[in-house]
Amino acid sequence: MDIKVDKVQDSIGQMCPMPIAFLAKNMRTMTAGQVLEIHADDEGAHADIPAWCKQTGNEFLGEEQADGYFKYYVKKTI
Amino acid sequence: MEENNKATLMVMSGDMDKVFAAFTIAIACAAAGLDTTMFFTFWGIKAIQKGNLTGKGLFGRMIGVMNRGGINVIGPSRFNFLGVGRELFKKMMSDKKVAPLEELRKTAIDLGVHLTACDTSMKVMEIRREDLIDEVEGVLGAAAVVGNAAQSKVQFFI
Numbered sequence: 001m002d003i004k005v006d007k008v009q010d011s012i013g014q015m016c017p018m019p020i021a022f023l024a025k026n027m028r029t030m031t032a033g034q035v036l037e038i039h040a041d042d043e044g045a046h047a048d049i050p051a052w053c054k055q056t057g058n059e060f061l062g063e064e065q066a067d068g069y070f071k072y073y074v075k076k077t078i
Numbered sequence: 079m080e081e082n083n084k085a086t087l088m089v090m091s092g093d094m095d096k097v098f099a100a101f102t103i104a105i106a107c108a109a110a111g112l113d114t115t116m117f118f119t120f121w122g123i124k125a126i127q128k129g130n131l132t133g134k135g136l137f138g139r140m141i142g143v144m145n146r147g148g149i150n151v152i153g154p155s156r157f158n159f160l161g162v163g164r165e166l167f168k169k170m171m172s173d174k175k176v177a178p179l180e181e182l183r184k185t186a187i188d189l190g191v192h193l194t195a196c197d198t199s200m201k202v203m204e205i206r207r208e209d210l211i212d213e214v215e216g217v218l219g220a221a222a223v224v225g226n227a228a229q230s231k232v233q234f235f236i
Contacts, residue, residue: 015175025189055110
């Protein structure tokens with residue numbers, strides 16, 4: 001995916017709810033318009049990350065399969 | 079904090095599995111931007127105790143021994159087998175890289191979850207404020223909890 005990423009979060013090996021906890025913490029340190037790339041291999045993240053975006057009003061840009069994990073892209077909009 | 083942007087979790091159970099669910103949900107609530115409060119009552123208070131022996135009178139001390147608090151000593155609601163089950167669950171959870179309860183509680187605190195305790199339960203079981211971990215923000219009554227719940231988008235009773 002051709003997206004300019006401002007920060008990468010390594011959540012490989014983490015289980016629910018830790019990827020979301022770190023996602024929320026990281027977003028607090030970022031400014032509107034910045035993009036966070038999350039690496040996670042937790043099955044729950046497929047649903048959790050878009051659900052988190054919907055609830056908080058941030059933008060879910062998409063996901064991409066990598067070697068044994070997924071990359072998720074979230075844009076801070078608020 | 080805007081109105082109705084809260085979450086309230088009433089944690090009555092002190093079982094490992096239920097406390098686990100409580101902290102997981104609390105973290106998800108706080109991560110979603112909700113001003114989250116956990117209210118620990120009766121057996122639930124064990125999850126926010128330091129773990130020292132409690133009680134003053136005979137019955138209070140008996141409860142302090144038989145129902146000892148502390149997040150690392152609470153056992154699952156089923157298959158505890160005098161603590162063997164608890165250690166098995168801990169091992170299975172760490173093998174699967176699930177965060178231990180203590181880490182979940184720390185993460186919840188880091189995300190700004192407010193920990194509160196029930197005044198009446200503490201008096202009945204002879205648990206003092208200093209028997210609770212320092213992060214506990216207050217000892218409340220039912221009206222304060224209902225007030226918070228009324229402003230909450232979601233409420234959980236565990």
